[in-house]
Amino acid sequence: MSVARVQTGVDGLDEMLQGGFPENHIIAVMGSFGTGKTTMAIQFLVEGLRQGEPCIFISLEEDKDSVMKTASSFGWDLTPAVDAKKFGVFKLEPVDAKTTITRIKSELPRFIKSFGAKRVVIDSVSLLNMMFSDENDRRSNLFNLCDLLRSTGATAVLTAEVKDENPRSSRDGLAEYTADGVLLLQADEDRESGEVQLTVRILKMRRTMHSRRIKPYSITEKGVVVHAGAEMF
């Protein structure tokens, strides 16, 4: 059985994924700060808009203006999509856990429905999880949110910070388990030359074969580019 694919908008990444993310998958993009997680997530939405798909950005940190400015700094103009009601930003303020849960349960489903979103980004689940001091609340909120996303038929990208002490795990150790796919972004430094090499790998991708090779990528003026054809060294 072959699965429908959602192109990522990132050059070279679709190649590693046999054509893109499987449709309706939830993908965790993990990495430490500065590895381009947000850039890759916006790029994923920009690709969707290019294909005429309505897109939503759920933000824990930046507001609509900031997201549009960040996109603009890569040459992506989101204004037409905003005007055409094809692109929306749902801002979750860092308030208390209760308000957050209520908004996710009542407002968010309406918001997603009103756009008919085909692609959704949550940036970042780490900041979302920080709203909850109780681990059970954290887990059940995230699992419910993923259920909600899956039920809409959309394909989703969750950005997640990695743990300090283990850069292969997300900060809360939750997203990688509930997600259908996991991408890991890393910045490896070469102490000799003083250079830093960004690398990406696919740690998990349900229901599809995928490359397990580690590939270098760059953050360019036109967004993230994965050098899928390049060997590491």
Add this chain to the structure above:
Amino acid sequence: MSVARVQTGVDGLDEMLQGGFPENHIIAVMGSFGTGKTTMAIQFLVEGLRQGEPCIFISLEEDKDSVMKTASSFGWDLTPAVDAKKFGVFKLEPVDAKTTITRIKSELPRFIKSFGAKRVVIDSVSLLNMMFSDENDRRSNLFNLCDLLRSTGATAVLTAEVKDENPRSSRDGLAEYTADGVLLLQADEDRESGEVQLTVRILKMRRTMHSRRIKPYSITEKGVVVHAGAEMF
């Protein structure tokens, strides 16, 4: 004394096990996400169905449809078995601990009995354990569940995530102690070439001799294949 064997359905693995899992054993399959634990578990059930044995998949994450889709992506069609009531999925929603215990104590035994299951999978005990914030609840629930499984005469596979800080222990450090056998799946990366090598080893297997060698395996379009004849390097 020679023990009866249950073939695993995984090429090369039976060879490491002197013919398969000992009958009525509980086997923990441990590994980080993306190492093919779920694939191996479904494959174990598919082998059972091939031999005419009724099978059950206890799922903490994916529903019946997802499990069937995943199987289908490897070319395994579970529809006939579902229709013949030879295959069932028991979904445990991530709700509260109390409900979970009740369902495990009352519904699950009836469910297993109604199928006369010879093979059972729990995917994953890590997510099951997450239901319990109290460590004692976690332990006694898991131990009781294993007692239940043993009493049915079935052979069972429990998938378990490994600890971040110690990839040879399960997340809760419980399954490997109560299980009769433990398989460890690992993804070792070769930083030089950027390649990742999947390896399997048998850490524990009660009441049978077994290989202690580390063997490479692949996740192919037809499921997991262990290269038991291959040397590591």
Add this chain to the structure above:
Amino acid sequence: MSVARVQTGVDGLDEMLQGGFPENHIIAVMGSFGTGKTTMAIQFLVEGLRQGEPCIFISLEEDKDSVMKTASSFGWDLTPAVDAKKFGVFKLEPVDAKTTITRIKSELPRFIKSFGAKRVVIDSVSLLNMMFSDENDRRSNLFNLCDLLRSTGATAVLTAEVKDENPRSSRDGLAEYTADGVLLLQADEDRESGEVQLTVRILKMRRTMHSRRIKPYSITEKGVVVHAGAEMF
């Protein structure tokens, strides 16, 4: 002063110990799962039975039938000893702390006395300790239990899981302090060849000289064999 010795039943181990465990010692056999702790413990009892000594197996996990099956898989038939009331299994169910303490304080002494046991095994103290969520309870229960064992004049083997983060300590960091002797079983892997080498060493043994060398051992069809004469590499 020379101490009386209790032969371990394990080829090569007695040699490392100048003849066996000192009589009335409590020996902690520590190791991760799959290193043969239970096998070595049963073997210690089988040797006792061979010498006509009554033996007791205190089990936290397996029942009498399982213990007998495990022994049988190594060719040791415990049936005659059971029939002759020379061998008994005391099963401690994983229930609450209070019940466990009560059974250890009231039932166990009678049980040991009724057999006149010369050799006792507790498999495992790690699971026993798990019964107690309070560290003080854990400690005082274990210390009292050891006092009880010492007062009977028996020689005892306690199996203990090792800590994930430090394979030279038991899970609770208790048994090695109260025990008179400590054996450490380890599985060291050679990443080059993919092979795993089992090794044993004596970390502590009160009131006797002992070898401090690390020795390889195997788990064979006839139980554990220590290659005391072999050099490691």
Add this chain to the structure above:
Amino acid sequence: MSVARVQTGVDGLDEMLQGGFPENHIIAVMGSFGTGKTTMAIQFLVEGLRQGEPCIFISLEEDKDSVMKTASSFGWDLTPAVDAKKFGVFKLEPVDAKTTITRIKSELPRFIKSFGAKRVVIDSVSLLNMMFSDENDRRSNLFNLCDLLRSTGATAVLTAEVKDENPRSSRDGLAEYTADGVLLLQADEDRESGEVQLTVRILKMRRTMHSRRIKPYSITEKGVVVHAGAEMF
């Protein structure tokens, strides 16, 4: 889209940043004690004063006199700016959390407004975070403070101590996530020669391309100098 730049005042650093910090960014300068974080932060303000921009130093540790003395030790005379009401120090005493929050919410906005500050330094957010024993208070206070800073249009530098066990994370693991940019200062010792090499790198900088190379820097009598043209080794 090109962003407006704020020159850092640190030779060589602007070069790594394509001209300076993006305007209105919040920059976390992370490093262990003794790496010159405070020096770099004061230098950033001195550059602002040189360009006629009002500046504010929010201090958790040193009072106005100490800050002026430290500046003076690098040859920077802040007296004229203080007299001209172009430079102000806002001292937050290490008192209780409640008083701290009240002062930040009521006094600080008035203080910033009264100066019309274009550049703000908080030295250090680690000491600020120490005021709060509750992690939620810590997070929401820091996030609110950053919102306040962003709303003023100023460009801000937050100094942050790094974690003992992971010198790439701030002590609280908060500042690097909410900040728009992160600089990491490190003191690497060469055990052979007994020398210590100070290095700087840009871990994150939103909405701008930036160098990812590790560059050596020195603390001279005229402040911090980054050797942007130098190779590491």
Add this chain to the structure above:
Amino acid sequence: MSVARVQTGVDGLDEMLQGGFPENHIIAVMGSFGTGKTTMAIQFLVEGLRQGEPCIFISLEEDKDSVMKTASSFGWDLTPAVDAKKFGVFKLEPVDAKTTITRIKSELPRFIKSFGAKRVVIDSVSLLNMMFSDENDRRSNLFNLCDLLRSTGATAVLTAEVKDENPRSSRDGLAEYTADGVLLLQADEDRESGEVQLTVRILKMRRTMHSRRIKPYSITEKGVVVHAGAEMF
């Protein structure tokens, strides 16, 4: 100023200490189990008895008989000293914290006084500290106990287990701070040969110069022997 010395009874150790422990010092002998701490402590008392000094052994684990048996296994006969009331064992049962404190405060001073002890051993402070679940109780009890020992004019040896994760710290991280001197015993294994080398070093010794070299030692049939003249390799 030269300080009076107390010979340790351990061949080679006095040499490292410029003649012995400074009189009235409290010495922590730290090491993991099996490194001969108890042996060295008893040996220290045997040396005292040889010189006609009354000695006391404060035991948390073994009773008088066990201590005498252990001594006897090294050829030291304590019976005459016991009969002459020159040697006493004070057993502290592992009961509750309150009883322990009371016994230490009321009984122990009388016990020490009744013997006029010149040398005191506590074996082990780690087990003593385990009596207290509250860290403050642990600390103040230990500090008070040390004050008591110092006030008697005796020279004391405290055995202490080391931390699993840091073999240079005692389990509670207390004894090494309050003690006047610290000896560290270690068992270093040579994986190549499978041999284990015991080593001793002096980490701290107030008011005296001392060797900082690491020296090998053996546990022989006549007790601990430090090879002070030997080079390590």
Add this chain to the structure above:
Amino acid sequence: MSVARVQTGVDGLDEMLQGGFPENHIIAVMGSFGTGKTTMAIQFLVEGLRQGEPCIFISLEEDKDSVMKTASSFGWDLTPAVDAKKFGVFKLEPVDAKTTITRIKSELPRFIKSFGAKRVVIDSVSLLNMMFSDENDRRSNLFNLCDLLRSTGATAVLTAEVKDENPRSSRDGLAEYTADGVLLLQADEDRESGEVQLTVRILKMRRTMHSRRIKPYSITEKGVVVHAGAEMF
């Protein structure tokens, strides 16, 4: 601007510091036990007395007699200074937090004033911090104490134990942040030769240039000597 200097009394150290500690600085001297922190601190006071400056030793562990004995063991006779009321010891008993705070707030200021102390030592802040089980109490007490010291115009040395798991941080991770300067003393062992090399480095020193090189030092019969001219290897 050049700062007034306070000579340390330690040969070679003043050279690394461009003449001594900046006047009125608070210096944390960090190191594990046995690295000579107390010796260096007393030496700092002895130098002050030599220059006619009144000095105070705030002790958490040793009383006046012990401090004088320790000094005497290095040939420093403090009796004349004690008689001339130029040297005082303020002993803080390890009692409860409340009493400690009260004494620090009320008695200590009077004590310092009565001596007109120019140099103050606290030995050790780690033991002082142990008085407080609440982290906030610990921090605010230490910060208040440092404010008190700074207000007196004295130059102060605080000795601090380092963390087990990170020998570059003090046990509580507080002193190095509030102090104006930080010295790190380390004992590095050379496993090959069995020798231990003591080294010192300046990790931080506000308002002055300083060497960042690692220098060897010795503890001699006349106190600590830093070999500032020597290369490490």
